[in-house]
Amino acid sequence: MTFHSRLTALLGSANVLVDHDAQSYLTDWRKLRTGRALAVARPGTTEEVAALVRLCAAEGVPIVPQGGNTGQVAAATPDESATALVVSLERMNRVREIDVANDTITVEAGCILAAVQDAAREAGRLFPLSLGAEGSCQIGGNLSTNAGGIKVLRYGNARELTLGLEVVTAEGAIWNGLAGLRKDNTGYDLRDLYIGAEGTLGIITAATLKLYPLPAAEHTAFLALRTLPDASAVLAAARAALGDALVAFEVMSGPALALVAARFPEQRLPLTDIADDVAWFALVETAGAAEDDERLMATLAEAMEEGRVVDAAVAGSDAQRAAMWRLRESITLAISETGPCIKHDVSLPRSRMDSFVAASDADLAMLYPGARLIVFGHLGDGNLHYNVLGPEGASRADVAAMSPAVQRMVHDRVVAAGGSISAEQGIGWARIDDLRRYKDPVALDLMHRVKAALDPRGIMNPGKVLAPETAPQPVPDPVP
């Protein structure tokens, strides 16, 4: 029997996609890469995932796990060799259990993030992971990239929201680690190895996630500011005044919002008559008690008196809140519709953020006059999306020619300031050279040894995260 016929016997022909039906799974969201694959497999149960991994292990077929395919580093896209099997988790989308008394929800990996949020809300709870792609990204992808998003400041990233996992190992065994425990010190933390592994160690098939109380009230404000240091000062004041009630503090540069206005003219800024010296905007949100509103207003009033905030609008309805967030969440789409972009997803100690941006802006202005900086991100987490568009009218080739020097300059500065070259999006295929250049060599060596131990045949998402030429050699197939 051929590999294809065995796969079809296992999953049914409707769940083994080839040719035209497979196309949409073969290009990443940013269109950085289009690959080829033997097929796209769509298992419906954990047992089917385990059986198909055993089949691939026996035949030496590489596996590329795929969730919602919204990742930004081409981690879920196969290479051009047409030797790999893409495994889409999309059919595994059941909520298995909500344990309200334990504040946990157990879901399959293919659940869309927004569906998990909705299920939690229906049970009177909050699942706080929240990001622009939440309508199509999947929990398995969120955990495999250790996704961040807009509420990390208060609730942490995907890792901190996860209590347990179910995983199909690279050899096709099922590890049931779905405990809903907040304390469990029984040896090495396997859960945290699989989280953020970008599908290079095994396939996550289900997860038990933490739930929180639904906030009694939420308040959102949109601020106009002159400088990033002003935004940092307002963030510090808001943290001091609001504590845990402060759930989000996002910043957007003027050019980032100008791009949204140009691409989506139906979206309006909540402020009018914006002063000429306003160069930054911030989106601030509290969640908690009704009286947080007064503390937020007092903080903003003080910041305006000090001249740090130029103008502010406070959302008076859910629709106004949603419109403010839509502006923020449209930036990524506006960039992708504008043209090729050199993207950086960096984190720094919050204390070094302002000096990093000032120095990088100055370097870029000198080296590439006319290059357009589209900077935005999660200031509260020390995470900026420091993106560079070519000068107006630049071709794809022009931007590609600039890209290595720009990335090197930005990442050298980030690392010199004690930061990370990937805050929340992962390494995937696009940042593999950066990881090799900047990661501590001892850490890189340990990562290779973990990979060799957990994926001895090297079939799990090869060519992602760790550079292919240093990947472990495949071991011989087992005797049947």
Ligand code: FAD
């Ligand atoms: P995919 O892109 O399908 O896969 C990502 C990686 O996970 C790949 O390595 C894949 O092989 C692996 N994988 C997927 N499912 C599994 C599984 N079940 N088991 C093992 N490996 C698996 N990211 C943030 O962190 N914060 C943001 O604020 C944010 N905003 C975004 C806004 C927009 C508009 C867009 C398009 C993207 C944004 N992202 C953000 C990036 C992206 O949405 C996240 O990385 C998301 O977590 C990816 O989920 P996915 O299901 O699409 O995964």
Ligand code: ZN
């Ligand atoms: Zn982000």
